[in-house]
Amino acid sequence: MDYEATVVALDVGTSKVVALVGEVDRADGSVRIVGKGVAPTTGLKKGQVINIDQTVTSIRSAVAAAETTSGLRLEAAVVAVGGNHIESRNSRGMVAVSGQQREVGREDVERAKEVARSVSIPANRDLLHIIPRDFIVDGQEGVNDPIGMTALRLEVETLLVHGGATPIQNLSKCIRLADVRVDELVVSGLASAEAVLTETERELGVAVADIGAGTTDLALFIEGSPFHAAVLPLGxxxxxxxxxxxxxxxxxxxxxxxxxxxxxxxxxxxxxxxxxxxxxxxxxxxxxxxxxxxxxxEARMREIFEKIGEEIERGGPNQRLPAGLVLTGGGALLAGAADLGREVLQLPVRVAAPGGIGGLTDGLIDPRFATSVGLLRWAVRYDGSAEPNRFETAPVGGMADRVRTWLGRLFP
Ligand SMILES: Nc1ncnc2c1ncn2[C@@H]1O[C@H](COP(=O)(O)OP(=O)(O)OP(=O)(O)O)[C@@H](O)[C@H]1O
Ligand SMILES: [Mg+2]
Missing domain, CATH: 3.30.420.40 (ATPase, nucleotide binding domain)
Structure with missing residues (x-):
């Protein structure tokens, strides 16, 4: 086997910092853990930094442990962003297909995404993700990869995820002060989803809730893509x-x-x-x-599940989630959590630990590590390195594009 790309994940949570080093197998994209470090945190509240010095100390200690186990120096990392300031909205962009042949090209897709992102987001917020969910070609919905199709009109349905500029800056600052560069920011709930959801669940329609110490990260999926992301200030x-x-x-x-x-x-x-x-x-x-x-x-957990239910409604009252709710994060380890969730939400509920990794997995197959493992898997699925904007981590197009980007990275 030939391990090439090295990916580093950093999850700065309310109770702990996790630093993971993964090596990606260039043949199949599988991830092998070669380094890990965990350190308790005291400098965060509800997923947000409230004390820079304490947070930097925790990050340094998790990073040092991951460096010792991997024998590598961690220079840059894919970083999880949590906190109740995270919000999402759907936005559609439409463009006329350019070029004489009316064949959809990469530029058309980029222009459509530009239109979708041009909706007004307040100045004090940073756009974290523009995730194309669906392409509509001359009114025909459900197109995965429009490139090469002949059409007059191209539309893209996207999920925009944004967060408060100040909490994002404070988190980034702590990481920089710990001598690590922020390579990419990924919303925690979307990272956790990468580690615990199956492709079938994503296609069918599913919710994932990562119940942490200070927050519950929520992401809803339908037809393979996320359509809503939110963070509840409860954990x-x-x-x-x-x-x-x-x-x-x-x-x-x-x-x-x-x-x-x-x-x-x-x-x-x-x-x-x-x-x-x-x-x-x-x-x-x-x-x-x-x-x-x-x-x-029970009283508090019931409240958390009721709030999850309200957020599912907010994500789209007509969206059905046949695959139910997947619970992860440390809060999912609580006995009876899934039973109570089933009763409150009237949905199938399962508890999941992160999967899809090999190597030094001791102790990592645990719901508390869903976000950090998910960051590594996210880096493999949505390789952002070809994107001009480092915060824009979505694939350019459908599966074919992801594979192209991926191959481009492996064989530059
Ligand atoms: N066996 C267990 N039973 C019940 N609760 C547990 C168990 N183990 C851990 N927890 C709870 O899980 C929480 C920590 O979860 P996790 O490590 O996912 O949080 P975090 O990522 O640090 O925080 P956040 O995501 O909110 O920023 C704590 O509140 C802890 O009490
Ligand atoms: Mg967490």
Whole structure:
């Protein structure tokens, strides 16, 4: 096997920074992990940097660990962007096909995308992605790759994803201060989707929710492409806070109670069962019922699922999601989460850990690493290096274009 391209992923989350180094097999695009580093974070709140120094220290320590395991110096990385400032909208661009033969060329596709991106986005926001979802050629919808087709009119349906300029600058600044260049910014939810969704789910229609510590990243897909992305300012740390208040204890003990004895679905709990002795010691001898704990957790998790449901409605009330909801992120490890999700949303729900990687995967096949693994897979799927604008990471056209871009990168 011949490993060529090296890709670095950096996910600066509310609870941890993850740096991963992947080597991409030039034959089939598969990713082998050769380096990884994880460090706890204290400088973020709800996915956004609130303390530069603390965040830089965490990034440095995760990067140093990834450098040690890989034996490589990490110069640039594909970086995840989270936070409640992320928003998306659909936009359509239409152009007359130029050229005498009326054959759609790459320039026509670029012009159509330019028109789609020209919708007004407030000045204090950065456009992160322009993702072509569908091409319409002389009114005919569902064209994957219009290049070479004869037509008078070309339309492109795109998803524009944008975020607040200030939080994006602060994140980029922390990464630069840790001596890493930001190669590309990818919205966390779209990265997580790369790691956990199957192609069939994407085609059928599916939602992915990455429940982290401070936020829940959401992305909705239909016919293979994302049509809505959003971030809810709620995550596992809110559940932990509720447990601390409800059971009158510290955040540290509440976190242990949640992870070791918690459940989002009180229906699964024996009402006579008490919290185990080891945990009761931490609670100074008190032995609350597990049901009490589960009821506190359920209330907050129900709210999170209700908000996910509202966001699915906002994404398109008429869009159906036959493949349901795929849950990932650390919050998806909570016992009973999928059961509660099914009850609230009336959709199929499954919990997923990231897949599609080889090499040093120890500990990485875990929902907490969906975003970081997904960044590596994103870099393979949407190779942005041929794009003039580094923030524009979408493929130029359909599958054929992606393959061309990919081959161009492998055999420059
Ligand atoms: N076994 C478990 N059971 C329940 N919750 C868990 C478990 N393991 C981790 N968590 C929760 O998952 C959350 C951390 O998830 P994750 O590592 O995905 O967050 P993050 O990426 O750092 O944060 P964010 O994406 O919000 O910026 C914490 O709130 C933690 O309590
Ligand atoms: Mg996260």
């Amino acid at each position: 596992g740390s809110h559940v932990t806070n509720d447990v601390a208040i409800g059971l009158k204890t510290t955040i540290g003990i509440a976190e242990r109670l949640k992870v070791e004895a918690g459940s989002a679905d009180p229906r699964l709990i024996d009402p006579t069962e008490q919290i185990s002795l080891a945990l009761a010691d931490e609670l100074e001898g008190r032995m609350p019922y597990r049901l009490e704990l589960a009821e506190v957790i």
